[in-house]
Amino acid sequence: MSVTPLNRNQIAWRAAQDLKEGQYVNLGLGMPVLCANYAPADQEIMFHSENGIVGVGPVATSEQEDSDFVDAGSQFITLNSGASLSDSTHAFAMIRGGHIDVTLLGGFEVNPEGDLANWDAMVPNKGPLVGGAMDLASGAKSVRVVMAHSNRDGTPRLVEKCRYPETGFGCVNRVYTGLAVVDITPDGFVAVEVLDGLSREELQAQTGAPLFFADDCGVLTTPDL
Amino acid sequence: MSVTPLNRNQIAWRAAQDLKEGQYVNLGLGMPVLCANYAPADQEIMFHSENGIVGVGPVATSEQEDSDFVDAGSQFITLNSGASLSDSTHAFAMIRGGHIDVTLLGGFEVNPEGDLANWDAMVPNKGPLVGGAMDLASGAKSVRVVMAHSNRDGTPRLVEKCRYPETGFGCVNRVYTGLAVVDITPDGFVAVEVLDGLSREELQAQTGAPLFFADDCGVLTTPDL
Amino acid sequence: MIDKRVANVEEALAGITDGASIMLCGFGGTGTPFVLTTALGKISARNLTLVSNSVRHTEDCAPSLFEDKRVAKVIVSAARSRGREPTTSERQLEDGTLQLELVPQGTFAERMRAAGAGIPAFYTPTALGTKLTEGKEVREFNGRQYVLETALGADFAFIGADRADRWGNVSFRGTQENFGPSMAMGSCIAIIEAKHVTDEPIPPREVDIPGIFVQRVLQVPTES
Amino acid sequence: MIDKRVANVEEALAGITDGASIMLCGFGGTGTPFVLTTALGKISARNLTLVSNSVRHTEDCAPSLFEDKRVAKVIVSAARSRGREPTTSERQLEDGTLQLELVPQGTFAERMRAAGAGIPAFYTPTALGTKLTEGKEVREFNGRQYVLETALGADFAFIGADRADRWGNVSFRGTQENFGPSMAMGSCIAIIEAKHVTDEPIPPREVDIPGIFVQRVLQVPTES
Numbered sequence: 001m002s003v004t005p006l007n008r009n010q011i012a013w014r015a016a017q018d019l020k021e022g023q024y025v026n027l028g029l030g031m032p033v034l035c036a037n038y039a040p041a042d043q044e045i046m047f048h049s050e051n052g053i054v055g056v057g058p059v060a061t062s063e064q065e066d067s068d069f070v071d072a073g074s075q076f077i078t079l080n081s082g083a084s085l086s087d088s089t090h091a092f093a094m095i096r097g098g099h100i101d102v103t104l105l106g107g108f109e110v111n112p113e114g115d116l117a118n119w120d121a122m123v124p125n126k127g128p129l130v131g132g133a134m135d136l137a138s139g140a141k142s143v144r145v146v147m148a149h150s151n152r153d154g155t156p157r158l159v160e161k162c163r164y165p166e167t168g169f170g171c172v173n174r175v176y177t178g179l180a181v182v183d184i185t186p187d188g189f190v191a192v193e194v195l196d197g198l199s200r201e202e203l204q205a206q207t208g209a210p211l212f213f214a215d216d217c218g219v220l221t222t223p224d225l
Numbered sequence: 226m227s228v229t230p231l232n233r234n235q236i237a238w239r240a241a242q243d244l245k246e247g248q249y250v251n252l253g254l255g256m257p258v259l260c261a262n263y264a265p266a267d268q269e270i271m272f273h274s275e276n277g278i279v280g281v282g283p284v285a286t287s288e289q290e291d292s293d294f295v296d297a298g299s300q301f302i303t304l305n306s307g308a309s310l311s312d313s314t315h316a317f318a319m320i321r322g323g324h325i326d327v328t329l330l331g332g333f334e335v336n337p338e339g340d341l342a343n344w345d346a347m348v349p350n351k352g353p354l355v356g357g358a359m360d361l362a363s364g365a366k367s368v369r370v371v372m373a374h375s376n377r378d379g380t381p382r383l384v385e386k387c388r389y390p391e392t393g394f395g396c397v398n399r400v401y402t403g404l405a406v407v408d409i410t411p412d413g414f415v416a417v418e419v420l421d422g423l424s425r426e427e428l429q430a431q432t433g434a435p436l437f438f439a440d441d442c443g444v445l446t447t448p449d450l
Numbered sequence: 451m452i453d454k455r456v457a458n459v460e461e462a463l464a465g466i467t468d469g470a471s472i473m474l475c476g477f478g479g480t481g482t483p484f485v486l487t488t489a490l491g492k493i494s495a496r497n498l499t500l501v502s503n504s505v506r507h508t509e510d511c512a513p514s515l516f517e518d519k520r521v522a523k524v525i526v527s528a529a530r531s532r533g534r535e536p537t538t539s540e541r542q543l544e545d546g547t548l549q550l551e552l553v554p555q556g557t558f559a560e561r562m563r564a565a566g567a568g569i570p571a572f573y574t575p576t577a578l579g580t581k582l583t584e585g586k587e588v589r590e591f592n593g594r595q596y597v598l599e600t601a602l603g604a605d606f607a608f609i610g611a612d613r614a615d616r617w618g619n620v621s622f623r624g625t626q627e628n629f630g631p632s633m634a635m636g637s638c639i640a641i642i643e644a645k646h647v648t649d650e651p652i653p654p655r656e657v658d659i660p661g662i663f664v665q666r667v668l669q670v671p672t673e674s
Numbered sequence: 675m676i677d678k679r680v681a682n683v684e685e686a687l688a689g690i691t692d693g694a695s696i697m698l699c700g701f702g703g704t705g706t707p708f709v710l711t712t713a714l715g716k717i718s719a720r721n722l723t724l725v726s727n728s729v730r731h732t733e734d735c736a737p738s739l740f741e742d743k744r745v746a747k748v749i750v751s752a753a754r755s756r757g758r759e760p761t762t763s764e765r766q767l768e769d770g771t772l773q774l775e776l777v778p779q780g781t782f783a784e785r786m787r788a789a790g791a792g793i794p795a796f797y798t799p800t801a802l803g804t805k806l807t808e809g810k811e812v813r814e815f816n817g818r819q820y821v822l823e824t825a826l827g828a829d830f831a832f833i834g835a836d837r838a839d840r841w842g843n844v845s846f847r848g849t850q851e852n853f854g855p856s857m858a859m860g861s862c863i864a865i866i867e868a869k870h871v872t873d874e875p876i877p878p879r880e881v882d883i884p885g886i887f888v889q890r891v892l893q894v895p896t897e898s
Contacts, residue, residue, distance in 0.1 A: 046452070052852055070701070074702030074703065093635065096567055097565075127764045129751070130751050130778050134780075139780075168801075307875045310625060313559045313632070315884075319886055350541070352505065363577070364792055391581075573795050592794065
């Protein structure tokens, strides 16, 4: 490839730019939680954590650390103004009941129908972990995936058919990768932004299913992060 | 009849004597709520109200009245020590989930199978009211009915078959009336206490279905109230 | 800045049009949205479905809703007035111009929660075999029979409360809570009338309805 | 006088015998019943079913449960350890000596609430069509498909909390609440380990688990 893909922080930054004032947003483990660091500062966004928080604030500094306050990733966190605390059952009622505007999830694979595989990489001798991924995939109003465009061995993560067990079907709306922003549409994968300097042919070569390009397909640029 | 039936307070008193330390008890509207006045003073009983209270205390005096604190009968009430407040959905989860030890309900009719009719007297031109009666009838561990033994016109309320629409089926365990305490058993109605001075024949004559008598059938006596 | 406060009752009721379904909170006068309900009586929307525990408080607050035949259906656990004389709503039930869905109170509450929690249907033992579940599916689990009940959602909910903040968080006093959380969850637009509305957030563990379930907050006089 | 306090951890665990099912609360170390879980590792009961969000905390607290093959089945949303090397429980999952029921976390929570709320089964959109709902009934409501899930109850629940009183009322700090209310509701004997246990009642509106759902309360050192 002619260009260096975005790093994790840059992918998170790009995903965060699509978050809007007043939205209730759940961030999955891994890259998604980084998005909180890059949300537009002038917009009040309510971050939801499935262990019972609406209004998650920044990760606690060592002085702020209180072991009774953790988020879904078991990090010590602070709360933002306007936060509320509940039990997990209520937190999942928010998810399942369609009250979460956006979830950003990590992903292993997404296919052109918007099926997502992100919970079981079939690692031998390691137990499975599903957590809240399936609830979020089926419950949030908008499901967006942040992930590397390809695996380390070069195999694509935007695939014709998921090899890993699915988390949800027809649920993904948009994917942010190190190379592009790709929408899931009735036509399949449609790139809406392509990394600065990357040709469409190069992007297609990294993608495991036909890729279309939006009429107003833009250039994906981010700050250095 | 040779004797005067117990009055409402006396029926309530008798029903209250069967309540035990530590029980969670829901009292229906009307005669049942009077039972709270006569619960054994040395026993701590937790009265539940389906609008979200565990630990209902005495009715508020005019000085204690706070219009934000009402029970299921819309009376201004106080709370006892150890009380908790929740929403109605949670209060009914307590009922439906089998966490209420005893409910005392009013009744129009009970039959020998323990079916109860107590929610619709089919009064013309008046709307129906079911409230929480059906939830309590099917959810409480022990369903006990307090009611007059007969209607004003002399027709029995312990009947072979309910004429009014049923509240629940096979749910009643015991009935307290002005004339007797009657258990519902696989054999049908079994009197366990008969009002002092009332003959078994007289009691049977007031009862609309065969009445059996417990081997240790006792005498029903109460204080003057 | 998130700010769910509305300036007046007209803004609070914006968008309520013909055919709307509205949940009305309250039990024994606690949690009752007196101001919003009274205001509902004065707008023109017709063919309404009202979802409340009892018809009585609504009719007391806004008799014109029934007198002007603006209510098509009530979904309630109680449709009986206190007096001996039938009220307007009782006469309309009798003559069939007002539709009634009578629901046991616990099923009523659970169905609204279900609507808000993404549960389209659940099984319950309540009212099995009675007139109120006629025609409903019955199914056995672990040797006991249960009735299938479906979620009960609505377009709007009116909820009375003690405190609310600009994020829509709500905190109740005493027994105000009753159907509030489930109605807020189960409605598309939950409107809170609160005696105390603050810029300052309600402390996180004192919140009874998280603002995520609330769309509008109206401050009402503490006297009401 | 109602007094649900027990004197020591032995009394707290009384009645836990072979074949018992036990819910273990906690998320990220908050609401986790460290003392009770550690003690469970030391009693002799075998053939246990453990119901918890994750196997990890339980195995960290009481590795002997798995090392001594005392757990027959885990019902969890996560069965993965942190390190690269498999733990005892992971090896047992691999060789089939430990049974696993993997449940999406929201379904897990809702199923326990259902058990406590008298709901034997409910429909949910979560995990439709995935490996985790294989063989389960699918049904359409309003044009969308849902899976039937059944209630998940247990004999015992262990719950960590900040405060409890002699009536069994529980109040949480921060994110301790997580699965506590649903586990208390869904279990026959809910056992609370609380840092502060009082004669004085918790104020009624600060109660997160009403004592009606709680059978035993154990005071534990605030350091734990």
